[in-house]
């Protein structure tokens with residue numbers, strides 16, 4: 001990666017349609033840090049189709065079967081979906097009056113929860129701050145720049161994580177006794193909780209966008225105050241906040257540029 005990102009090599013124009021490679025074409029990048037990875041069970045041997053009858057076999061020379069293609073994980077979403085999730089989606093700073101219901105929050109959660117986490121640890125925890133009294137408890141923790149939009153947002157999500165996520169591994173990762181990986185290694189436990197809790201926060205945001213909501217993530221707040229006010233009794237820790245609602249486009253800021261592929265990516 002060039003060290004001076006302000007003077008990149010002349011970038012090639014980005015393709016207008018994103019190349020979506022089938023997952024199977026891409027080698028896995030990382031394995032779980034706690035290594036005793038459960039290998040995928042080998043597929044059960046399938047019952048072969050009965051061989052062709054002798055008459056057919058002698059009458060017709062065998063035609064070689066085409067090589068089976070590797071299974072795809074899905075097909076590309078259409079452009080409208082990709083725009084809604086990424087290309088047209090903007091961070092929101094103002095809100096229409098439209099409400100976010102409990103059903104909406106459950107629908108976002110029920111998509112988010114399927115995103116992968118290491119050892120299926122699912123360490124993220126979510127507090128949905130909606131009532132005026134709960135917003136008032138959040139207010140002292142907010143930076144001044146984040147105050148007004150947060151007070152006006154239909155919901156502010158505290159994306160938190162449970163440092164003791166490993167207590168749930170017997171239920172969430174039942175085929176292996178994974179809990180000791182983390183109880184014996186506090187550093188790994190913290191890293192796993194924070195990494196996967198952050199991933200789940202991102203899954204939450206993309207799930208919300210997929211369902212048509214607008215959002216504004218924030219790290220400009222006092223984590224210790226939020227932890228003391230909302231999370232101490234459970235021992236959870238705050239990670240970041242997300243204002244959630246239906247965004248007012250008039251309040252959007254100018255779109256910031258992004259890196260070109262060649263500036264930040266290496267294909268080895």
Ligand SMILES: Cc1cc2nc3c(=O)[nH]c(=O)nc-3n(C[C@H](O)[C@H](O)[C@H](O)COP(=O)(O)O)c2cc1C
Nearest residue numbers: 089090091092145146217218219220221240255256
């Ligand atoms: C983890 C995180 C923390 C952020 N913290 C703040 C914040 O404290 N205040 C704020 O106004 N915007 C914050 N943002 C918003 C970013 O500045 C914004 O998402 C980025 O500039 C991209 O804007 P765009 O989505 O409109 O392209 C944060 C975004 C993320 C993902």
